[in-house]
Amino acid sequence: MSNVITISPVTRIEGHAKITIHLNSKGEVEDARFHVNEFRGFEKFCEGRLVWEMPGLTSRICGICPGSHLVTSAKAGDDILAIGIPETAEKLRRILTLGQWVQSHALSFFHLSSPDFLLGFDADPAVRNIFGLMQHDKDFARRGIRLRKFGQQIIEFLGGRRIHTPWAVAGGVREPFTKEEQEKLLEWYPEVKETALLAVDVIKKTHEKFHAEIPSFGNFHSLYVGLVGPKGELEYYGGTLRIMDSGGNIIADNIDPREYYKHFGEASESWSYLKFPYYKPLGYPNGIYRVGPLARLNICDSIETPLAEKERKLFKQLAPKMESVNNSFYYHYARMIETVFAVEKIEELLHDPSILGKHVRSKAEINRLEGVGFAEAPRGTLFHHYTVDENGVIQKVNMLIATAQNNMAMNRTVKQIAMRFIDGKKISEPILNRIEAGIRCFDPCLSCSTHAVGEMPLWVELIDEQGSVIDEMKR
Amino acid sequence: MNVSQKKILLHAYGNSGRGDDGVGNEFIHRIGEWIVKNDIHSIDTESSFQLNIEHAAAMADHDIVVFIDTTKANISSYSFSQIFPESQHSFTSHSISPSVVLSVCTELYNHSPVVYFLQIKGYQWEFGAGLSVQAKVNLETSFLFFCTKLQEWIDSKNVQEQV
Numbered sequence: 001m002s003n004v005i006t007i008s009p010v011t012r013i014e015g016h017a018k019i020t021i022h023l024n025s026k027g028e029v030e031d032a033r034f035h036v037n038e039f040r041g042f043e044k045f046c047e048g049r050l051v052w053e054m055p056g057l058t059s060r061i062c063g064i065c066p067g068s069h070l071v072t073s074a075k076a077g078d079d080i081l082a083i084g085i086p087e088t089a090e091k092l093r094r095i096l097t098l099g100q101w102v103q104s105h106a107l108s109f110f111h112l113s114s115p116d117f118l119l120g121f122d123a124d125p126a127v128r129n130i131f132g133l134m135q136h137d138k139d140f141a142r143r144g145i146r147l148r149k150f151g152q153q154i155i156e157f158l159g160g161r162r163i164h165t166p167w168a169v170a171g172g173v174r175e176p177f178t179k180e181e182q183e184k185l186l187e188w189y190p191e192v193k194e195t196a197l198l199a200v201d202v203i204k205k206t207h208e209k210f211h212a213e214i215p216s217f218g219n220f221h222s223l224y225v226g227l228v229g230p231k232g233e234l235e236y237y238g239g240t241l242r243i244m245d246s247g248g249n250i251i252a253d254n255i256d257p258r259e260y261y262k263h264f265g266e267a268s269e270s271w272s273y274l275k276f277p278y279y280k281p282l283g284y285p286n287g288i289y290r291v292g293p294l295a296r297l298n299i300c301d302s303i304e305t306p307l308a309e310k311e312r313k314l315f316k317q318l319a320p321k322m323e324s325v326n327n328s329f330y331y332h333y334a335r336m337i338e339t340v341f342a343v344e345k346i347e348e349l350l351h352d353p354s355i356l357g358k359h360v361r362s363k364a365e366i367n368r369l370e371g372v373g374f375a376e377a378p379r380g381t382l383f384h385h386y387t388v389d390e391n392g393v394i395q396k397v398n399m400l401i402a403t404a405q406n407n408m409a410m411n412r413t414v415k416q417i418a419m420r421f422i423d424g425k426k427i428s429e430p431i432l433n434r435i436e437a438g439i440r441c442f443d444p445c446l447s448c449s450t451h452a453v454g455e456m457p458l459w460v461e462l463i464d465e466q467g468s469v470i471d472e473m474k475r
Numbered sequence: 476m477n478v479s480q481k482k483i484l485l486h487a488y489g490n491s492g493r494g495d496d497g498v499g500n501e502f503i504h505r506i507g508e509w510i511v512k513n514d515i516h517s518i519d520t521e522s523s524f525q526l527n528i529e530h531a532a533a534m535a536d537h538d539i540v541v542f543i544d545t546t547k548a549n550i551s552s553y554s555f556s557q558i559f560p561e562s563q564h565s566f567t568s569h570s571i572s573p574s575v576v577l578s579v580c581t582e583l584y585n586h587s588p589v590v591y592f593l594q595i596k597g598y599q600w601e602f603g604a605g606l607s608v609q610a611k612v613n614l615e616t617s618f619l620f621f622c623t624k625l626q627e628w629i630d631s632k633n634v635q636e637q638v
Contacts, residue, residue, distance in 0.1 A: 060492040066524075111528050130528060134582045142583055145529045152529065 019435060021418050029422050032415040034407075034439060036274035043397040051077050051366075051392040056166030058384065058399070064107065064445055067100035067155050068377035069384070070168045071237070076373030076384040077170025079258065080392070081364040088357035089172030094237045095349050096158050096168070097375055098342040101236070102192070103151025104378035105293075105339045108443040109199055110144025113332055116437050117206045121213065122430045140202075143195040147339075150185075150192045154346065157181040172361035182350055189347045193307075196343050199336040200311055210329070216420035217438055218328025218413030221246040223279055223289035224298045225405070227257065227376050232301030234312075234341060236376040243279065243289070244299045248323040257374040260383050260400065277405045288408040291380025292442065293334035298324040305348065308341035328413050331441040335378075366392045377402050379443055403444040413438040481538035483628065484588075486521045486530065489545055494604040495597030498614050499543040501606060502595065505618055506625075515629060526571045528579055535584035539628065541621075542573040542590070545597035545610070553595045553617035555624070560587070593617060 022031040042061055049057060055073040059066035071093050078085055085093075111130050118136055119128045127135065134141045158177065159167035167174050207214065224244045227235040232242075241255035241263070255263060267276040267284040278287030289295075297316075303309040315337060319325045325334075349355060366388060373384040380402025387396040417438040421431045485506060491497030500522045507520050521533065526542070534540050548554070560581050561574035573592050581587045595617050598607045606614065 057492070060490060107527070131578070131582065134579070138583055145532055145583070149529050149532060 019414055019439075021414075021422065021435075023422075029415070029418045032411070032418040032435075033271055034411050034414050036272050043399060046394050046397045049394050051080055051371075051386060051388050051394060052170055054384075054386065054394065055168050055170075059166070065100055065104050065377050065379070067096050067159075068375060068382055070159075070166075071097050071100075072373040072375045072377070072382045072384045074168035074170055074173075074373065075375065076371045076386050079371030079373060080366060080368050080386065080388055081170050081362075081371075082367035083171060083362045083364045085172040085362055086357070086359045088176065088354055089360045089362075090237075091349055091352060091355050092158060092173050092177055092360065093168055095177075095346055095355070096155060097237050098346050098349075099151045099154030099158070101151070101342040101378050102339055102346070103148045103155070104443075105335045105342070106144055106148035106151060108378075108440075109203075109332060109336055109339075110141065110147065112443070113437070113440050114140075114144070114202070116433070116440075117202065117332070120209070121434050121437065125433065128433070140198075143198065147192050147195045147199075150188055150343075153188070154185060157185070169361065171363055174361065176358050176360050177355050179356060182356065186347065186350050189343065189350075192343045193340070193347075196336065196339040197307065200333070200340060203333045203336055204314075207333075213434060213437075214327060214329045216416050218409060218416060218441060219326055220409075220412055220416065221326060222409055222412075223251070223282075223287070224295035224324055225279075225289045225291050226296040226299050226381055227374070228253075228300050229304075234296055234300040234303045234308075234338075241381070242299045244324060246324045246326045248298075248319070248321075250299075257381075257383070258372040260372065260374070261385065261398075264400065264405075266400075266404075272407075274407050275404050276407050277400060278408065285408055288412070289405065290328075290409045291402050291405045292331065292378075293338050294325065294328065294331045295380065296376065297334040297337060303337075303341050305341050305344035307344055308337055311337040311340060328409065328438070328441040331443070335443070366390055379403055379445060380405055401445075403442070406442045406444065410439055410442050410444065413441065480631070481517070481628065482536065483518045483539045483541070483625075484521065484533060484537040485518065485541050485543065486523070486533070487543035488523045488526055490524055494599045494601050495545050495607055495610040496600055498545045498595045498597055498606055498610050502543050502593075502614055502618060502621075505614070506621065509618075509622055515625075518625070526573065526576055528571070528576070530576050531579035531583060534576065534580040534588055534590070535586045537588050540577075540588045540590045541593055543593045543595070544573075546594040547597065548594065550594070550596055552613045553593060553620070555591060555593050555617075555620070558590050558592045593621060 018035045020033050020035065021029060024030040042058070046054065046057060054077060055070045058073045059070040061069055074093070115128045115130060115133045119132055123132070130141070158173075160175065223246070225241060227239040228242045229235040229239045240253070241257050241260070242250060243252040243255070244250050252263070263280055264277050265280045265284065265287075267278060269276060276284065278284040279289050280287065297312060303312050315325065315330070315333060318330060369389065370387050375382055382402055383400040385398040385400070386394055388394055414435055417435050421434055485503060487499030487503040489496040489499045491500045503520050503522045510518055510520070519537070523530070546554075558574050558577065560578035561572065573590060577587070577590050595610070596613045597610050
């Protein structure tokens with residue numbers, strides 16, 4: 001007889017989902033699935049709108065990473081106008097992208113995941129959360145809030161408000177940066193640098209504590225995909241795509257991100273609204289790949305800021321013989337190294353006098369009927385692909401979102417953790433949390449990845465061996 | 476110039492791109508104009524997509540905080556009530572209540588402002604739609620109520636007396 005254990009809702013991730021764990025007649029885990037119940041609709045909604053509206057519109061997909069959608073959408077617009085943008089505008093967009101990294105990474109680590117690290121997976125669930133963290137270390141919790149606020153402040157200064165700013169547009173940005181804002185951020189810099197480094201240290205110290213969890217937290221072979229700069233350095237705004245395998249071998253390099261669709265396909269499964277992107281040459285499901293912090297640190301040859309580069313070298317020691325770091329548990333570690341990079345790079349850009357330039361927007365008519373924008377969002381590579389008519393009216397939209405690109409890897413992670421920790425037909429709270437924590441490694445944003453529209457009900461289904469629903473609960 | 480004896484924060488949240496979900500942000504826009512017109516100081520306003528942990532930091536700098544949101548609840552037009560700290564065991568960052576933010580403020584910053592929740596009834600939530608006619612009516616009704624309440628607070632030396 002087949003049995004299904006359902007966990008719903010999955011907590012401390014962005015959006016809602018459920019997990020089903022399928023047991024065989026011996027009570028052993030046979031399969032596990034990460035279901036996303038929110039449905040896709042944003043792409044359809046955008047049809048008929050003007051390309052110039054798209055940055056403001058798509059930034060409304062999500063309240064956590066609006067800046068990434070904003071910049072990526074504006075870049076798709078640049079492509080359709082077929083123009084280069086002013087140097088000042090590009091640097092300001094870069095600062096915004098990094099501000100987005102800081103605020104999102106801080107949220108992921110300090111507010112969602114650090115309770116597991118600091119309090120342990122077996123801690124009472126009543127305290128293993130942000131409130132327990134506050135009890136455990138108030139200063140650490142306050143630092144997390146301040147770090148996130150730094151990222152939010154950058155977005156607010158540049159865009160005029162923290163969320164859903166229509167500041168970035170096709171051709172550049174709407175408003176220049178001010179000296180006063182520059183100085184305020186530079187004053188704040190020493191504190192956020194200290195906090196980012198502190199977070200990296202906290203993570204490193206906890207690795208020994210979780211020796212039982214680490215080997216089975218999404219530890220498998222896959223490809224890694226992300227942007228790199230011309231020297232192979234970590235890139236977040238421009239550059240080209242690099243694909244690396246789990247052995248550390250570059251299998252494709254210098255791919256024009258605007259041709260992403262030639263390299264990546266999207267498969268569907270009946271049990272999830274979230275698609276399953278894969279690397280086309282290997283097919284589905286063999287073309288499984290991961291994006292985001294772990295992928296970015298695996299594929300890059302260097303990081304251009306000194307403190308982050310020092311940490312990257314330590315990170316690479318996790319994998320012997322120059323292989324990739326294949327354990328998804330280390331997403332958190334990579335995420336905070338990226339935060340160190342982001343704050344260092346923001347400081348560097350803030351010292352650049354050209355960011356105060358007043359020429360921030362190039363103007364042109366529609367020069368192409370198709371355009372692709374790309375950038376590294378906090379969770380991984382983000383693509384916006386628009387088709388327009390000669391008046392700039394959107395005919396078709398495709399958004400390839402980081403969380404979707406990690407979908408296969410998240411499912412494999414859930415299955416691996418379930419197989420390692422579930423013994424019998426019961427699931428305890430610590431096991432449940434380990435499974436959820438496995439998903440949290442990827443910091444999934446389901447609002448983005450499904451471009452969710454409206455509120456989705458959560459439901460629990462108990463299914464027998466014939467596939468009949470024998471119990472059901474909705475809320 | 477009118478200076479409130481207490482520092483007041485008015486914080487609306489919601490997605491203005493989704494119909495009546497943006498009624499709180501429109502409320503803040505209206506109240507911002509009212510504050511300027513009446514030359515009132517010591518009142519800060521903020522709009523956001525959703526509440527989050529870091530909003531506790533801003534609360535720590537104020538004596539009175541009012542959260543404004545839309546609601547599907549079965550109320551006639553709007554509701555206005557005081558709220559109190561509430562811990563919850565788990566949260567997604569897409570879902571955190573004003574009571575939880577207050578709890579974080581109290582816990583982390585040792586400060587407990589007086590917090591109210593103004594909920595304005597909404598009806599439709601489609602992407603790209605503006606406010607519904609009925610939500611606009613509710614916005615107006617709640618705005619008139621709240622301007623009176625705000626004036627009472629400004630005129631009062633002790634806000635608690637006015638609750």
